[in-house]
Amino acid sequence: MEHVIEMLNIRKEFGNFVANDNITLQLEKGEIHALLGENGAGKSTLMNVLFGLYQPEGGEIRVRGEAVKITDPNIANNLGIGMVHQHFMLVEDFSVTENIILGSEPTQAGMISVKSAAKKVQELSELYGLDVDPYAKIEDISVGMQQRVEILKTLYRGAEILIFDEPTASLTPQEITELIQIMRRLIEEGKSIILITHKLKEIMDVSDRVTVIRKGQGIGTVITKETNPDELASLMVGRQVEFKTIKGAANPTTDVLQVKDLVVADYRGVEKVKMLNLNVRKGEIVGIAGIDGNGQSELIEAITGLRKVKSGQVILNGEDITGKRPRNITEAGIGHIPQDRHKHGLVLDFPIGHNIALQTYYTGPISKNGFMNYSTISKKANEIIQKYDVRTQGDHEPARALSGGNQQKAIIGREIDRNPDLLIAALPTRGLDVGAIEFIHQRLIEQRDKGKAVLLISFELDEVMNVSDRIAVIYDGQIVDVLDPLQTNEQELGLLMAGQTAKGSKHGIEGDNSHV
Amino acid sequence: MSNRIINILVPVISVILGLIVGAIVMVVSGYDPIEGYAALWNGIFGDVYTIGETIRQITPYILAGLAVAFAFRTGLFNIGVEGQLIVGWFAAAYVGITFEELPKYIHLPLAILAAAAAGALWGFIPGLLKARFKVHEVIVTIMMNYIALHTSNALVRAVSDGGDNTGAIHPTASLRSEFLENMTDFSRLHYGILIALAMVLVMWLILEKTTRGFELKAVGLNQHASEYAGMNVNKNIILAMSISGAFAGLAGAMEALGTFEFASVKGGFTGIGFDGIAVALLGANTPLGVIFGAALFGSLKYGATNMPNAAGIPEEIVSIIIAIIIFFVASGYIIRLFIERLSKKKEAK
Numbered sequence: 100m101e102h103v104i105e106m107l108n109i110r111k112e113f114g115n116f117v118a119n120d121n122i123t124l125q126l127e128k129g130e131i132h133a134l135l136g137e138n139g140a141g142k143s144t145l146m147n148v149l150f151g152l153y154q155p156e157g158g159e160i161r162v163r164g165e166a167v168k169i170t171d172p173n174i175a176n177n178l179g180i181g182m183v184h185q186h187f188m189l190v191e192d193f194s195v196t197e198n199i200i201l202g203s204e205p206t207q208a209g210m211i212s213v214k215s216a217a218k219k220v221q222e223l224s225e226l227y228g229l230d231v232d233p234y235a236k237i238e239d240i241s242v243g244m245q246q247r248v249e250i251l252k253t254l255y256r257g258a259e260i261l262i263f264d265e266p267t268a269s270l271t272p273q274e275i276t277e278l279i280q281i282m283r284r285l286i287e288e289g290k291s292i293i294l295i296t297h298k299l300k301e302i303m304d305v306s307d308r309v310t311v312i313r314k315g316q317g318i319g320t321v322i323t324k325e326t327n328p329d330e331l332a333s334l335m336v337g338r339q340v341e342f343k344t345i346k347g348a349a350n351p352t353t354d355v356l357q358v359k360d361l362v363v364a365d366y367r368g369v370e371k372v373k374m375l376n377l378n379v380r381k382g383e384i385v386g387i388a389g390i391d392g393n394g395q396s397e398l399i400e401a402i403t404g405l406r407k408v409k410s411g412q413v414i415l416n417g418e419d420i421t422g423k424r425p426r427n428i429t430e431a432g433i434g435h436i437p438q439d440r441h442k443h444g445l446v447l448d449f450p451i452g453h454n455i456a457l458q459t460y461y462t463g464p465i466s467k468n469g470f471m472n473y474s475t476i477s478k479k480a481n482e483i484i485q486k487y488d489v490r491t492q493g494d495h496e497p498a499r500a501l502s503g504g505n506q507q508k509a510i511i512g513r514e515i516d517r518n519p520d521l522l523i524a525a526l527p528t529r530g531l532d533v534g535a536i537e538f539i540h541q542r543l544i545e546q547r548d549k550g551k552a553v554l555l556i557s558f559e560l561d562e563v564m565n566v567s568d569r570i571a572v573i574y575d576g577q578i579v580d581v582l583d584p585l586q587t588n589e590q591e592l593g594l595l596m597a598g599q600t601a602k603g604s605k606h607g608i609e610g611d612n613s614h615v
Numbered sequence: 616m617s618n619r620i621i622n623i624l625v626p627v628i629s630v631i632l633g634l635i636v637g638a639i640v641m642v643v644s645g646y647d648p649i650e651g652y653a654a655l656w657n658g659i660f661g662d663v664y665t666i667g668e669t670i671r672q673i674t675p676y677i678l679a680g681l682a683v684a685f686a687f688r689t690g691l692f693n694i695g696v697e698g699q700l701i702v703g704w705f706a707a708a709y710v711g712i713t714f715e716e717l718p719k720y721i722h723l724p725l726a727i728l729a730a731a732a733a734g735a736l737w738g739f740i741p742g743l744l745k746a747r748f749k750v751h752e753v754i755v756t757i758m759m760n761y762i763a764l765h766t767s768n769a770l771v772r773a774v775s776d777g778g779d780n781t782g783a784i785h786p787t788a789s790l791r792s793e794f795l796e797n798m799t800d801f802s803r804l805h806y807g808i809l810i811a812l813a814m815v816l817v818m819w820l821i822l823e824k825t826t827r828g829f830e831l832k833a834v835g836l837n838q839h840a841s842e843y844a845g846m847n848v849n850k851n852i853i854l855a856m857s858i859s860g861a862f863a864g865l866a867g868a869m870e871a872l873g874t875f876e877f878a879s880v881k882g883g884f885t886g887i888g889f890d891g892i893a894v895a896l897l898g899a900n901t902p903l904g905v906i907f908g909a910a911l912f913g914s915l916k917y918g919a920t921n922m923p924n925a926a927g928i929p930e931e932i933v934s935i936i937i938a939i940i941i942f943f944v945a946s947g948y949i950i951r952l953f954i955e956r957l958s959k960k961k962e963a964k
Contacts, residue, residue: 405842426845435843443843446836457833457844466826 101128103163103260103291104149104180110157111144118144119155122317124293124310126260131282131292133306133323135299135335137532138504139490141315142295146262150182151175181253185265187245189237195248196220196233199255223254228284243274250281261285262293267301268530271390272560272593279305297335297532299328311335336534344540347548349568351383354414355521355552356402361411363397370409371397373576379521384543384553386567386584388560390596394576395556396438399525403435404428405443416520429458434519436510436527438556444510445498452480452494455513479516487512488538504535511542522546525556540566560589574598621954625947632950633943637936641928650926651936658921659914665921667799670808671874673913675700677811678866679891680898680905681818682734682859687900688822689855690835695741695756696863697888698763699734701881703867705767706733708878709774711784711871722787727810727868734864735857737763742856746849752856760884768880779880790873805873812906814862819902821858831855863888890916897945915940 104126111119119141126132136142147153149160151169160167162178169175175182189198196217204211217233224231229247237245246266253261263282267275282292282305294306302309303323311318311334318334332340356379363372371394379385389395400406402413404425413421420428429435437443445454456465456476464475480494487508491501498506507527514522524543528536543566547553557563563570563584570582572595580595638648659669679696686693693699707730714722741755775781790805798804822828834841834851842848866887871878894912898904915937922933943950 403843424845424847425842429845437843442837442839444840446833446840448836449833453829453833456829457840460829461826466829469826470824471826471829 101163102126102161103128104293105161106145106149106158107161108158109145109148109155109160111141111148111153111155118315119148119312120315120317121158122310122312122315123320124317125320126291126293127308128291129286129289130307131286131294131305133294133296133302133309134312135297135302135309135331136312137297137314137335137534138530139502140312140335142312143264144315145312146182146264146293146295149175149180149262176256176258179257179259180262181256181258181260182262183246183249183253183264183266185268187249189245189248191236191238193237194233195231195235195237195240195251198237198248199252203256220251220255223251227254227281227288229281241274243270243277246270246274246278247281250285258290260291260293262295264295265297265530266294267296267298271558275301299331299533302331303328313337332533335532340533340537344537344544344565346544346566349383349547351380351568352550354378354380355416356554357412357414358398358402359412359414361398361401361413362409363394363401363406364409365397371576372401374411375573375577377571377578379552379554381520381552382547382550383568384547384555384566386555386557386563386570387573387578388557388563388570388592388596389573391558393573393596395525395573397576398573399435399438399523399556402428402523403433426458429517432520434514434517434522436507436514436522436524438525438529440503440506440510445506447499448497450495451484451489451491451498451501451509452476454498455480455483455494455509455516457513459517483509483512483516487542504531507531507539508535511539515542515546519551521552521554523554523556526558527555528557528559528562536562560592564589564592572596621951624954625951626944628950628954629944629947630940633940636943637939640932640935640939644928644932646926646928646932651922651928654922654925654928655915655918657925658918661921662800663798664800664802665918667795667802667804669914669917671802671804672917673909674805674807674811674873675866675869675887676890676894676909676913676916677808677905678814678862678869679887680894680909681811681814681902682862682866682888683891683895684898684900684902684905685818685822685862686855686859687895688835689831689851689859690838691742691745691852691855691859692753693738693741693756693856693859693863694753694892695737695759695763695860695888696866696891697884697886698756698760699737699860699863700867700870700885700888701760701763701767702737703730703734703864704871705770705867705878706730706864707788707868707871708781708784709770711788711876712774712781714788715785717785717787719787722785723790723872726784726788726872727865730864730868730871731861732864734867735861738856738858738860738863739853742853745856746852760888764881764884767878771878771880781878783876784872788872789876790869791876803874805869807869807873810865811869814865815902815906818862822902827854863891866891893941893945897941911944912941 102125106124109119109122122145124134134142144153148155151171151174154170160169167178196213199220200216205216206212220233229251231244231247231251266278270278285292296302306323308320308322309331310320313335358375358377361372361375362370365371375398387395397406401408404423408421412419415431415433418431420431441447459465460471464472466472477494484491484494489508489512490505511527527539543553543555555566567584570584570587571578572580572592574596575598641648641651658665660666679700682696683693707726710726710729737759741752741759744750744755745752771781790807792806795804796802822832830846830851834846834848838848890912894905894908897908897911919933919937922928923930
């Protein structure tokens with residue numbers, strides 16, 4: 100078999116830290132090769148070596164059998180290597196074609212000739228079944244479509260080998276299915292793909308072979324058909340991993356949270372939560388299932404006081420907390436793991452210790468008479484770092500320097516440590532690997548078993564079904580149904596999330612799927 | 616090359632490069648650079664008198680630098696230090712001339728507090744506008760500078776019955792120190808330097824030790840997370856601008872109660888407030904760093920006044936040379952990059 104890319108015994112060091120230790124990855128022509136590893140295992144480092152952003156301390160890279168030195172990304176481009184980044188690098192108010200030609204604009208007498216480029220984009224789009232309109236503006240098209248523009252960008256530049264970095268992280272289930280079809284189509288046309296991911300299901304679905312790395316070490320390469328998710332997970336994590344979250348039956352008692360006829364508008368004044376009703380009881384986890392943009396963010400922000408309530412009531416432990424300031428609501432007993440950990444969850448330039456004290460800095464014993472007691476903070480922070488397995492060089496390290504999973508664990512530790520009656524967890528496992536996901540799910544269930552109420556918001560059906568004791572489906576700002584996870588399935592949930600009632604009739608506004 | 620060596624090398628090379636380019640400017644304009652730099656050196660460290668005057672010049676720079684640095688650390692850009700300084704200057708002078716027969720231990724603190732309060736008010740207004748109406752503080756503070764300049768001029772005229780000078784403050788409000796003057800051969804060095812150094816400590820205490828400082832920094836770094844954590848973002852913005860303004864007002868008090876002992880009609884800005892921006896940046900917006908930034912600025916500014924007299928170099932050329940030296944110090948980053956490149960190439964060989 101012909102190898103289009105061979106990375107042999109790659110070693111990359113940063114100071115004393117070995118990010119890649121003796122990793123070998125061989126990509127065959129026409130295969131989808133998954134690169135699997137936990138957050139921080141060294142996947143990105145390896146790909147940055149291939150892309151010329153880092154120089155390896157040891158090992159050899161061969162492209163189509165020839166040893167090469169890739170010292171900058173242009174060389175990688177010329178060798179036909181293209182990268183589809185996890186975070187899209189697109190100019191919002193440029194058209195698709197303008198974005199694709201950005202940096203290598205074809206000119207005619209000094210003028211950019213968008214037309215000929217658009218034609219080429221159209222041809223490529225048709226060849227690979229991408230269905231992209233070359234003249235559409237980026238800000239007007241969906242996330243899935245934007246990703247296709249990224250794919251087109253690499254194809255336009257003549258890429259033969261495509262690297263997909265966590266491509267499904269921000270896609271809906273529907274879009275994921277379409278992406279998988281596109282990847283297959285690319286293979287049919289003779290391209291080769293490296294797929295960086297930690298989602299085992301996708302690997303099983305789409306890849307031919309899998310190379311696993313763990314803590315910077317190359318663990319080996321296996322053929323997908325000859326393995327299974329359990330084996331892959333234990334190869335990746337280095338121990339047995341439980342997928343089905345183990346939990347006893349819930350023992351719910353009285354209402355902790357009651358949301359009554361809540362109406363909330365977004366920043367443009369458009370109502371996103373429309374007469375929503377919901378309750379969460381002591382000792383249960385209620386999962387909110389829904390497609391992004393159906394009012395989840397507005398609902399959480401209204402409950403936690405970050406957004407104005409237009410009408411309706413939020414009641415916590417029998418006390419009306421509607422319209423109160425975030426601090427009063429926090430003190431009333433709500434913990435909140437926010438959806439966007441960089442925007443709301445952390446002050447990234449603060450040390451991790453300061454971040455752990457973010458809501459409690461004004462209380463004793465962390466401060467006294469207006470003066471901070473930083474040694475107490477340090478002690479407290481180290482307790483949480485220990486207990487929640489936050490991997491960091493210490494409580495003085497800036498939050499920015501931690502990996503996503505460890506940032507998340509720090510936030511979760513901070514919120515649970517305050518022992519809130521209601522814990523709101525919004526997308527708590529977004530972008531995390533199976534090991535971290537398992538850990539976080541266990542913490543949520545632990546809270547439930549201590550008699551606390553947990554409200555989980557997630558776009559991942561697996562997560563909602565696994566962790567929740569009741570599933571509330573949100574569609575167009577309303578809870579359209581509340582289901583028992585043991586008596587429902589993905590099909591039923593999927594239909595409800597798309598606005599169909601169980602009986603098949605359309606719920607809400609007919610044909611309005613512009614925000615889906 | 617180790618980091619420590621680079622950290623020492625960068626400022627040294629910066630200053631040397633600045634001096635070399637400054638020398639080229641002098642040679643090209645037909646002046647003797649050695650004579651010029653000797654005059655600069657003597658202007659700063661020549662004798663105890665010039666040393667005293669240099670320290671006196673550094674004093675308001677420290678406070679102006681603190682004002683800018685404090686705002687920076689809390690996520691705000693205070694371009695209005697100049698105006699806050701001017702209103703502080705007038706307020707201190709006004710208290711200094713108005714109250715009679717107050718004991719010094721009341722009169723002097725009162726005058727100093729008046730300056731701080733006036734500066735704080737001048738910072739409060741842009742803070743309020745930013746917090747309530749999202750008006751950018753840069754625009755407001757720049758405009759407030761002009762308002763301060765002309766209001767202060769009008770007030771000076773009003774209190775002096777149309778004159779251009781308030782007249783001398785009462786000795787009970789003065790920062791002048793016979794002890795310091797005697798020690799420095801009758802320079803105008805005054806007790807203000809102690810106040811400036813005390814304020815360095817105050818800024819450090821606020822930012823690094825108090826819960827208020829924790830909030831101010833958090834709000835400055837991430838408003839969304841601060842709001843999530845239950846902090847009152849608007850209140851903190853207003854407070855940060857007021858504290859910053861108070862530091863600037865104190866810089867004005869140094870001039871009103873120490874150096875000049877009066878307030879006068881000004882034809883234009885003092886420049887100290889604007890230089891405060893560079894002082895803060897040179898000092899990496901840390902309290903201690905501000906002392907070094909102010910020392911560099913103050914001594915160059917004061918020492919340069921000796922260059923026209925002692926070396927016959929016109930003031931315009933002197934300004935260019937001083938600007939070049941500061942420019943090179945401020946571009947330490949470029950020099951750092953250059954050194955790192957160089958040492959990398961060596962390693963590669």
